[in-house]
Amino acid sequence: MKRLLLVVAVAVGLGGCAQIQRVQDAVVAVTKSYTNPVTRADLDNAEGGVQLIFTGLNTYKRACVQGIADKNCRANIAAIQVYTRKVPPVLKELRRSVDSGDQVNAISVYNGLMTIIRDIRNEAYIRDVKIGA
């Protein structure tokens, strides 16, 4: 019985690792430094990474509201929100820059967004918030 439970635990863990790896891969692609012009595809990929992260964060937040997350979830969410609240204006400016072809601004704003995404990831990691789950 114990061996069976161990096998199940390992399988679940590996499955979870695969899910987290997909998020990490997407976010790694999003956070790569960029010195070439920011294209629509780059913006699309960045927004895809942002979507993955916030989907995970909202799952955690819903669990917290429902009372089924860890006891520190409210504090964790408040701490992460310090960084997530920076995203909307930066994303808006990045979209404007890419749409208008303002590459000088687009590169600067894109790199700024990548920094914010890294901060969100780091804060979630420090607080053991699984945004890939």
Next chain:
Amino acid sequence: MEAALALVVKYAQYIPLAIDAGSSVVDAISRMLRLAQGAEGGTITDEEVDLHRKALDKLIEDFNTPIPD
């Protein structure tokens, strides 16, 4: 065929976002299919781009709102 399927898979992720943004399930799926077809043909309307941006903005806003006491 594989390329078309890959596009459908790619844009399927926007279905729940569109639903959260207020679209019906049927409407969200229809828009997703048009997006995938448009991407395959190289044409995506500004309206579709706007839809997905709004859906993502809503997702971000949902997390950023304070947790009710």
